[in-house]
Amino acid sequence: MDRRDFIKAMVASTSATLVYSKVPGSLMSDDLPQALAEASVQTTGTVCEMCTTRCTVVAKVKEGKVAKMEGHPKDGGTAGTMCARGNAGVSLLYDPDRLKYPLIRVGERGEGKWRKASWDEAYTYIAEKMNAIKAKYGPEAVAMASRKGPYDAFFHTLGKAYGSPNMFTHMSTCPQSVGIAKAVHYGTGAVNQDLGNTKYIISIGRNYFEGLNVAQARAVRKALNNGAKMIYVDPRFTVTASKATEWLPLAPGTDVAFVWALLHVLIKEKLYDADFVTNYTTGFEELSKEVEKFTPEWAEKECGIPKEKIVQIAREYAAAKPKAVIEFGWRSTFLDNDLDLRRAIVLANVIIGNYEKQGGCYGVRTPAAVSKIVPDCLVEPLKGPKLPPFPNFNKPRIDGVDIKDGMYSFVPVADGIVQQVPESILTEKPYPIKGFFAYRFNPVISITDSNRVIEAIKKLDLMVTIDVYMTDSAWYSDVVLPECTYLERFEPIMDASGAVPRFNLRQPAVPILYPETKPYWQLFKELGEKMGLGAYFPWKDINEYMEIQLAGTGVTLEELKKEGFWTAPNIKPMFLREADPKAPLTFPTPSNKIELVSSVMEKAQKRGLPRYETKPQPPAGKYRFIQGKVAVLTNVASHNVPWLAELIDTNSLWIHPDSAAKLGVRNGDNIIVKSPVGQQKGKAKVTEAIRPDCVYAHHGFGRVSPELKRVYGKGIGSNFLLPNDTGHGSNTINSATFVDIQKA
């Protein structure tokens, strides 16, 4: 063979990427979409994934490339608007730093040495390790955790089919207390608030304009524009505080006293809705008795708000009823009593009778819920495929949420208490965890005491991460599997019902960019098949799965594809007590009424009513460390996305000028923050927008994966400072740690 033939053979045989078509000007079939795209701008309606709100959006594709993302113009909630994160989805899709194929670790954990693996090789590696763990420790020794979302259907199916009860979502590190509080009183977490039409909002730390849900922020803005009052409680002067009628900078933990005192005034002055309480609730007498001690005078001593102000707010709130709400909250991880706070908030909503009233609260209108209200409604709920029964679990879960009437028996089994995973790995209690899967979840940064989480991961026999980036958890993994982005894949149809029944469809705007990345539905199906669990994935592909979901709903896939969402055309937002204040309503509680004294909580923790316990405040020389959101970032997920990192790639420590003066710290100084579990370096931001006894940093910085190049090593990592403790409501605790500050 001469030299030219040798090179020719090598070019041809080593995966040539350019294919010649003999017919001049002809196009291969897989180029057709490309050619069409080049002709004009194509618009695809889909669902954003830059945060868990999952707004409907449109992707504008020009010359085969997503040129721009916009809010969906036909979605009334967002009305064509979009946040910075949604806009930046384009830069995530085209980030050259994305994961491109499976990687298997070859060096030490955290050393960053990998080898490329084929998917089959990676699946085989995982399956063999999982089988070895099962043989030695039992299937319960593998835990799996994801961000909560539509993918859980497959991810958790895989784990349960394998035989492990230990499936988790991120919920206990975020909004779990809110959902539980609603569930133990209303009987369901599916209760929303009609913020756009309300006249009075009390928000305790729900930072609408920075912890951004676009539709919700627009609704609050509409209410404020229409003259609504907003009382905002937060130790920090946020953007939301700047829009509020009044900002009350309470010390964390004392907000429960404030709400109890509101309840006291509402009941003592008979400002509640007596008819509603009589017709729809149980336990009012017990509640009335309990609130007697929580006088405004008492609350003033606890939380520092003058008693007159408390009485004034309670009266204004009641006067605006039923168009008045106390915001349930979102990220509910303040102190160990977070669930008490959320439950007190629920009670203060319930007794003013704002349920099923415009401007108040309402039950989410899923197809199932609507079919009970509107008998001739044609909408049926989404279905799932018929699966074989899952194996019986050998042992209860490590967090005990599946133990009947146990102390955490009110926690949804599908979500669990994820911060228990590192504890069980390290202590082997209640039994060892030897394998851990993280899907779209980054335990190293999301779970408190990050160093301890890293220590735990290092002890595992198998750590698998599935993501689009080499996250901090991926960095310490044995196998890293690359997912394609949300702009490149179909997903199971989501029931996104709110005021009306609604289905959302995430669909690809462009073909998969890196051909060795995969959508999660394919990944979990293939891994399941490799593990001999193919029977639990009895559908050919995502199209077949979506058809199964839609069977009998009266909605077709083609209809859904047109806009990327579907709402029932014959159903308008409705409030069931608007026309008839005594409309028959039942609630899925043991008593079928709203239980002001929760029988579920009474059984679990002898806590039928929420409690108040005085919480310690920082001693002299120490500061309470708190954290929060910034509008252009999503918790820990989006910091490395190119366009967002251009906007903000680090944080600083907010500190009050009086405190800074005592410490000799000036604006911009390098500082060290020390807590009982760790220390972080950063820069001081001296500002009056924070209480003197608190310091604050945006969450999600201090990243330890060098491959998150835009944010690696920058800023203060809040979870490196916080111990891994769990509140009585199952929540992570983010605002109970006192720190020392010193100039670096």
Place this chain on the structure above:
Amino acid sequence: MDLQNIFGCLAVLFREPSVEIAERLDSLVAVLDEEIRLPAHCFSELKTFCAHTFVDEPVSRLGALWSEYIPLFVSGRPIEAAPYASLYLSPDGSLLGEETTRLRKVYSSFNYHFQPQGSLLLDHIAVELEFIYHLLNTGHFQPAEHFYHNHLAPFLVSWLPRVYASGRPFYGPLGQIIENLQQSLELENQLYLLSSKQGA
């Protein structure tokens, strides 16, 4: 100097490593050495790499190639030398930017269509090198010269310094060799000669 062999050889060498490339690495380096005719020391590091990495079977060499290829071109902290032309030549410096669109049209005008694989996008260095190889192989010398001037050479100017600055044992010296070749204007001269003949 046989330009076809040089571009073909480079196209293969900048593809994602495979067993076949690992097995034939000595031969590919030898072809380059003989075609380019740079001073002997220019190739000494590549030859040393070849000698040290083939232990019993190509797997060890394949691993060595991947251990360089991934941080350099695929998934680094940051990627040391991202191999996509659009990042350097598109006005907004984005992936799949205007340069990618231009390239797709150029490929298409010669009836070539890109099939994605692994980390290779259509403006990946290996794909551009493969394209110019195909042009030369089919006698399209003027288009090859045009493509080199307008697309490949400006890309290489920005990209090569990152490759050899990485100090990686194989791809580093390979980048340096191409840089030397570019600076000597040899590639340009040879393409010009071919192109002129065709024009005449």
